Amino acid sequence: MSVRLKLTLSYVGFLMLAGALLLAVVWVFLLRYVPADAAITAGPSFPGRYDLWRAFAPPAAWALIFLLAFGLLGGWILAGQMLAPLSRIAVATRRVANGSLSHRIELEGRNDEFRELADSFDAMLARLEAHDAEQQRFAANASHELRTPLAITQTLLDVARNDPDRDTGALLERLRVVNARAIDLTEALLLLSRADRRSFSREQVDLSLIAEEAIETLVPFAEQNGVTIEPSGEVASAVGSRALLRQMTTNLLHNAIVHNLPEHGVVRLSTVTGPDSVELIVENTGEQLSPHLVSTLTEPFQRGTQRVRSGHSGVGLGLAIVKSIVQAHDGTLTLLPLAGGGLRVTVQLPTAPSDTGMSRPNP
Structure with a gap:
């Protein structure tokens, strides 16, 4: 059963219960004016309890049938209107699941619980989009920074291979500096990742x-x-x-x-x-x-x-x-x-x- 149908049946059940209680109160109220020996003294001008019941029961049944039909139709419409914001949120959730972080619900209307939920969802999407863009920039920059020392190392090695008479001491010192920079960068990236994950004791x-x-x-x-x-x-x-x-x-x-x-x-x-x-x-x-x-x-x-x-x-x-x-x-x-x-x-x-x-x- 869908949530809309459950809400509709809840509305109908409550409406039928309220209607039955109202009819019961009316019936008890009417019985107050019928004496206990109404079966003996009943006449055309003073109906007995049985006659009163025959007059009261059919309209009460039709009233309950009307409440049932009205409750089903009205409850279905009201439930649909109440759940409409959730449908928009569900659509936004499916778009996010497909990778679209730029979509926003932008729910209009009064400031109720659904509006608060939609605004919180939009704020979350904005943070996720900003974080995703930042991660993409970071990955691109990190790749560029890591590629630089590796490219320099490759160039130095190619030069040494093509020039066997080159001073190896200067080459080794240059390689040491480039390698130290790559190590520093790698350690900084690991430290940054550790802080982002909050994987530390306090x-x-x-x-x-x-x-x-x-x-x-x-x-x-x-x-x-x-x-x-x-x-x-x-x-x-x-x-x-x-x-x-x-x-x-x-x-x-x-x-x-x-x-x-x-x-x-x-x-x-x-x-x-x-x-x-x-x-x-x-x-x-x-x-x-x-x-x-x-x-x-x-x-x-x-x-x-x-x-x-x-x-x-x-x-x-x-x-x-x-x-x-x-x-x-x-x-x-x-x-x-x-x-x-x-x-x-x-x-x-x-x-x-x-x-x-x-x-x-x-x-």
């Missing part, structure tokens, strides 16, 4: 300690590039993967060092604790950035050549990995160009349920 983590670890790791690199790191902040307790949050912080700090002034650059790294969230803030000096350029920095492989120091361009996945890690931890990532040049990156994560047990160890 624990209570202090972002300020993770920031200190990242600073200790990158201080030599910062000094080599003439950049000063200025840490500050307080205990910032969050819940998540220590390894992924360390990678996120390291990527942000590395990015702030690389994309900085040619000399006397500054990176400010701080942690802030709020009532419901904790923040990791990384600011760096550098060139003036446009809002449009900033809005593209978290896209995979969008390096923004105007902001990259030569020799440290990376694989173009630093901020994309940061974005995925933040989303996997149910946080938000905000990029804001500074008026004097440079960038402020704010990572906001939900605070741990209770950080009373967390304390910073003595150095």
Whole structure:
């Protein structure tokens, strides 16, 4: 039985029950005016119970028959009107199953449960379409990025084969650099996939300690590039993967060092604790950035050549990995160009349920 038929029968059943109850109430009401000895005193001017029943039963039966027919017809029409939005949603679902993510229901009418369901379905389709387009761009860019070191390796090997007298030391060094880049790219892709799948265990983590670890790791690199790191902040307790949050912080700090002034650059790294969230803030000096350029920095492989120091361009996945890690931890990532040049990156994560047990160890 279809849902429409079930609804129709439900309407008919309810209507017949209500009609039968109404007729029963009328019959009981009529009996109040018929005395118990009506069978003896019944006459033309005062009918008995049997005569009353003979007069009442046929119209009551015809009334029930009318209610049955009216209920079937009216219930079928009403059920069809009620289920019409579901039919449109079913059509949209079949189109999505066939690969059409651009279709939208766009249900009009008043704001009821069906309208809310249709709007939620449209919003889901919009997210799926955007995600699918992003995945296609990512796959194309990843293929291009992986093909580049492989093509360079093939070229170097062809040159070495055609020129046996070529310096093998320089060739091996060049191959080592190209191979290291391919390895870095592959590891970045694996890390990005891990963050997207949220396949990690969660624990209570202090972002300020993770920031200190990242600073200790990158201080030599910062000094080599003439950049000063200025840490500050307080205990910032969050819940998540220590390894992924360390990678996120390291990527942000590395990015702030690389994309900085040619000399006397500054990176400010701080942690802030709020009532419901904790923040990791990384600011760096550098060139003036446009809002449009900033809005593209978290896209995979969008390096923004105007902001990259030569020799440290990376694989173009630093901020994309940061974005995925933040989303996997149910946080938000905000990029804001500074008026004097440079960038402020704010990572906001939900605070741990209770950080009373967390304390910073003595150095």
